Amino acid sequence: MPETEGSRQPAISVVIPVCNGADTLHACLESVYRSAFSDFEVVVVDDGSVDATAAVAKSFPCTMLQLPKNSGAATARNLGARETRGRILFFLDADILIRPETLGTIVHAFAEWAEVDALFGSFAKECPSGGFFSRYKNLVHHYTHQTSNSEAVTFCSGFGAVRREVFFRLGGFDPRWRYLEDIEFGHRLHLRGHRILLFKELQMAHCKHYTLRSLIRSDLVGRAIPWTKLMLETRVVRRDLNLQWHNLLSVPVAYLILISPALLRHGQLHLLLAALCLLFVALNCRFLRFVCREQGFVFTAQACAMSWLSYLYSGLGLVLGVVGYFRDRWRATAALHDSSGT
Numbered sequence: 001m002p003e004t005e006g007s008r009q010p011a012i013s014v015v016i017p018v019c020n021g022a023d024t025l026h027a028c029l030e031s032v033y034r035s036a037f038s039d040f041e042v043v044v045v046d047d048g049s050v051d052a053t054a055a056v057a058k059s060f061p062c063t064m065l066q067l068p069k070n071s072g073a074a075t076a077r078n079l080g081a082r083e084t085r086g087r088i089l090f091f092l093d094a095d096i097l098i099r100p101e102t103l104g105t106i107v108h109a110f111a112e113w114a115e116v117d118a119l120f121g122s123f124a125k126e127c128p129s130g131g132f133f134s135r136y137k138n139l140v141h142h143y144t145h146q147t148s149n150s151e152a153v154t155f156c157s158g159f160g161a162v163r164r165e166v167f168f169r170l171g172g173f174d175p176r177w178r179y180l181e182d183i184e185f186g187h188r189l190h191l192r193g194h195r196i197l198l199f200k201e202l203q204m205a206h207c208k209h210y211t212l213r214s215l216i217r218s219d220l221v222g223r224a225i226p227w228t229k230l231m232l233e234t235r236v237v238r239r240d241l242n243l244q245w246h247n248l249l250s251v252p253v254a255y256l257i258l259i260s261p262a263l264l265r266h267g268q269l270h271l272l273l274a275a276l277c278l279l280f281v282a283l284n285c286r287f288l289r290f291v292c293r294e295q296g297f298v299f300t301a302q303a304c305a306m307s308w309l310s311y312l313y314s315g316l317g318l319v320l321g322v323v324g325y326f327r328d329r330w331r332a333t334a335a336l337h338d339s340s341g342t
Contacts, residue, residue, distance in 0.1 A: 011039040011107045013086030017076035018044060018094035022052040024207045029060045031097040037104030043083050045076040074173035074181035077157060081172060089167055093158040097205040105202055106161045117194040120160035121202030122146060125294060133210040136303050143290050145200060152196040155186030159204050166194060179222040180230060187234045216313055224317020229325045246283045253280050254311035280308060
């Protein structure tokens with residue numbers, strides 16, 4: 001077991017922010033304390049929970065901090081990081097299960113690759129949560145991580161590690177970002193010249209349960225809109241992760257499939273739809289083949305329809321993100337003029 005007292009600096013500190021996560025926190029902490037590597041400490045930050053999160057955390061030999069109200073993951077992670085002593089900070093979401101070798105692998109990686117300042121892992125193929133939407137999203141995450149560039153320009157705080165001195169030198173996570181604070185932090189790392197590694201062999205299970213509504217909300221409000229605004233602000237745009245060429249081309253194709261019945265006469269409709277659908281499948285054929293190998297044909301047919309829907313609302317998120325970016329710039333400019341009296 002790791003030391004819970006004393007001043008000795010552990011090799012790695014695990015920081016877990018959580019809000020109303022009692023259902024998954026116990027399994028998450030169990031997976032951490034089953035680690036084969038023992039030189040670690042754990043800090044859990046209860047971000048204004050109203051369920052049994054605090055009681056779950058107190059049942060483990062970790063440091064537990066509580067915020068009086070929900071302040072966002074960035075604030076919770078920064079608070080937890082300030083209470084740590086480890087040379088490496090490993091940020092972990094409360095619905096992630098690590099493997100016994102995970103902590104040791106991270107510590108060994110930083111020792112072996114002195115030029116790497118931050119790294120993050122990948123979702124495993126296996127999904128502890130049942131239901132189509134949870135399994136579908138988990139496969140999307142896994143496939144995206146496994147087919148992306150190992151040299152990253154972003155960061156993932158769900159299971160990401162960073163050298164302590166680098167994290168505090170950059171000021172930690174920006175609490176102004178309620179979503180994608182880890183992506184923004186990764187962009188700052190990249191722009192300051194720090195090397196970030198997508199460590200594909202470092203795989204962890206995700207216990208998040210999705211419904212169709214929660215999946216759309218997460219992808220649209222929590223990813224597409226803020227990520228568009230972030231890319232416009234930082235000018236960090238790279239054809240990687242879910243911005244590869246086939247992802248970008250799939251958005252207009254998905255909209256053409258949607259609007260084609262309104263554009264052509266009935267006699268030509270079936271040919272156009274068939275051509276567009278074949279093009280859509282071709283653009284996403286590698287992902288769909290992967291899904292078919294893992295889940296079979298029926299699931300793959302459902303996944304194809306869900307992918308089409310996801311490109312529709314991702315395209316909407318792109319438009320809303322652009323509008324939001326220019327709206328915020330206009331408001332900032334107007335506020336500056338008002339404050340200067342011009």
